[in-house]
Amino acid sequence: MNILISVVIPTYNRANIITDAIDSVLKQTYQNFEILIIDDGSADNTENIIKEIQDQRIKYIYQENSGPAKARNNGIKHSKGEYIVFLDSDDLWHHELLEKHIKILNTNSNIGMVSNHSLYKTFDGQYIRKKTCQAKNNKEYLQYILTEPDKAYPGPSTTMFKRECFEKVGYFDETLNFCEDWDLCFRVALFYEFHCINGTLTYVRVHQNSLSRTREVEKFRNSYLKFLQKAFENTSLLQEALYHFALNKHNLFSCLIKCKLLNIKNKAYSNALWSIGSWALYKSRDSFVARKNLLESLGYSHTKIFNLKFLMALLLSHFPLFMLNTYEKLKKGSGRAY
Structure with missing residues (x-):
């Protein structure tokens, strides 16, 4: 059966x-797709560029600037495909991505979403990092998406969903400036199985000034903490999902899940605040905001003080800016990442 796939590409300038x-979509080995370009209020000539491409499968939709969540939701509402996948306009796909994703979804009716690994580079080709989905089952996926999201979700351009997922759990949360994709994947994983293809099929091109302003870091903090609040406010549903996807469904295991949930929550908040503090320190150079979040992180997990990366960030947040600059130069010279 030649199933239609809807490729939603939100874009802004x-x-x-x-x-x-x-082009990376048009060169796919699987060709039964539609492309929906959702222009989120661009001020450049995006519309003219799109209309120059001679392919009837491409649809251009303009909206007032409202953010990526609303743009993706707009794409879902205008889509016709049984499967829906998102591609950021900065990113590229391997030519077999659609073919490999649809093969997985077609072979197991319980799977609701499929992901793959991703490679992050700058626009001039410098390697940054590779994101791999390390969760082996839904139990691990749910825990990772809360506590260490990068281990569950390699990025927005990596994941294909069945349309029924959105009918079941709703769309992207438009009140979130960031983390709206984590929030959606968490909700989907409560009801559907996931699968990660063991291969790098997405290439993410990173703007070096991403999230560099303190104002953006504050939005990131608010969104991240709201995502966690939403996830943990329905504890019974999360417990039920962890129990449902567990291999051992003995009553004792159910009790252990309930006992462990508080530890998962503390780890989730601690890691979130550490991540926010690191962005504030290394990107926006705001030591005060960094220190505030790092100390708050420590309140949720005292053992963080024994983590060398955390300890270094906390120490640097107390020192003058020139020491942070010196530290970063030494890091670059040694070829090590944060």
Whole structure:
């Protein structure tokens, strides 16, 4: 059966690079797709660039600037495919991504979403890191998406969903400026199995100034903490999901899940605040905001003080800015990442 796939590409002022993303879709080995370009209020000539591409499968939709969550939701509402996948206009796909994803979804009716590993680079080709989905089952996925999201979710351009997932759990939360994709995947994983393809099929091109302003870090903090609050406010549903996807469904295991949930919650908040503090320190150079979040992180998990990366960030947040600059130069010289 030749199932239609809807490829949703939200974009904002990316006229100079969006054709790269579109080309990576047009070159897919699986060709039964539609492409929905959701222009989130671009001020450049994105519309003209899109309309120059001669392919009837491409649809251009303009909306007032409202953020990526609303753009993706707009794409879902206008889509016709049984499967829906998102591609950021900065990113590129391996030519077999659609074929490999649809093969997994077609073979198991219980699977609701499929992901793959991703490679992060700068626009000039410098390697940054590789994100791999390390969860082996839904129990691990749910825990990782809360406590260490990068281990569950390699990025927005990596995951294909069945349309029924959105009918079951709803769309992206438009009140979240960040983390809206984590929030959606968490909700989907409560009801559907997931599968991660063991291969790098997505190439993410990173803007070096991403999340560099203190204002953006504050939005990130608010969104991250709201995502966790939403996830943990329905404890019974999370417990039920962890129990449902467990291999051992003995009553004792159910009790252990209830006992462990508080530890998961503390770890989730501690890691979230550590991540926020690191962004504030290394990106926005705001030592005060960094220190505030790192100390708050320590309140949720005292053992963080024994983590060398955490301890270094906390120490640097107390020192003058020139010491942070010196530390980063030494890091670059040694070729080590944060």
